[in-house]
Amino acid sequence: MSQAVRTRFAPSPTGYLHLGGLRTALYTYLFAKKHQGQFILRIEDTDQEREVPGAIELIYSSLREAGLYYDEGPDVGGDYGPYIQTQRKHLYLPYALELVEKGAAYPCFCTKEELDGRRKAVEKAGGTFKYDKHCLHLSKEEAKARMATGEPYVIRQNIPETGTASFDDLLFGHIQADCATLDDNVLIKADGLPTYNFANVIDDHLMAISHVTRGTEYLSSAPKYNLLYEAFGWTPPTYIHLPVVMKDASRKLSKRHGDPSFEDLLEMGYLKEAIINFIALLGWSPGNDREFFTLEELVEAFDARGLNKSPAIFNMDKLTWFNTEYIRKLPFDRYLELVTPWFDQALAGTNIDYRRLAELMQGRTEVFNRVPDMVRFLKEMPAFDPEIMLNKKQKSTEESLLPALRLAQDLLSPLSSWTEDNIHEALMTGIREAGMKNGTVLWPLRVAISGQASTPGGAIEIAWLLGKEETLRRLGAAIKNISS
């Protein structure tokens, strides 16, 4: 049977799209596209209390920014809508009642409060609370009558007391659980909305989802979902449970702990291509040593067999490395365009040549938000310790320092045309004629005009960027400072 592949990404609008979520979306997208299938976005907003205003729009925009275009979804339409669960509210109850008819579910009138009390007591004693099926034993007549009076009720799944429930996962294989350990979950809440446990089954079926990709947090409840599919007589989808992304060995990635979201990373100056490439490899391997993939290439290379079963720790250093590589590969004009606002942050109001600076910076940019601090010295001469003008390896000593700086001053002052070639020529020729080492002059010169031990570019480039006047001003100040 060649069933059309349809996958879905089904986030809850409870905040920004975190990286674990983005990775799930990515794998879901890749799997669908790899098999020429459809990728669907469905919003799971049945918990109205947790919904965060604006979160749905954030999901739309993040997915688009990442390039994960969905074929069907709330804002793009499709034949299986609506794609927002609260807008589907009316269609869950009939299915739940069908289950009640079949004996696979039952109405329950126990209140949340009394259940909470019992749950606490059991947990305090170190046990696992399980609903005791009290309302299952109500007569049909009594149940119907109480429902008719408007008494609040929920509908629970009726899990068999013996036997096992199981399902097959593409990644984890056969997962089995004793029914005796499974609880009678609520399917329809007192507010009439379905819980995730029910909505996911109904919607995946109604939307003809062929492959369900989701986090491993659903691994242990999936056997229960299969019981539901069986009760309805439906064919369950193929499941692919994805391990979580961790912040460290024991904590999940989460906004609450200050971990960056996809949007945060973009704002910091990480390229989306780098982020996508990085998270694709966080828990998945192409099976060889290849590291660089565009989204299109990922579609081509993706294979669920390359998915890893254990949780992966998010490693910022590696992301930064990817970002550095992607920045270096950017066409120069694109780099210039992207870096300009960051230059502005530090250099607004100066005449620094952004084009030349960008040439110098492109190979040294790891993350854009580090750029301002790297170039700020061009606008304002930082205070610095004169000691850093001395450098043993560069043969810049206390004795050589003043003569070296004065030589540089003498060589640069007469230059009428301030070009890098001329500066280079004047300096190199002069240094040679004076019988000095390049480093003896160039090291302290660079420090004297930048105030920094390391700079993006050498003394000649920095001097050119600063211009003749500013270069000589800074050089003169340094000479004056050490001769006094």
Place this chain on the structure above:
RNA sequence: GCCUCCGUGGUCUAGCGGUUAGGACACCGCCCUCUCAAGGCGGCAACACGGGUUCGAAUCCCGUCGGAGGUGCCA
């Protein structure tokens, strides 16, 4: 506690009965060099542990330990 799952260097991973256990990030050293970066070369570093099975185990089985997820009228 109970249930389910997972376990290769610090991190991401390749490996699917026979390999000097491979690659990448990070880290260290050297070279290059007017600094830094990049680049080149080299280095440190792993099969969680204990039993089996087998001529042979990172690969298969069991146990222990460690970790994660679940245990909600949250998803």
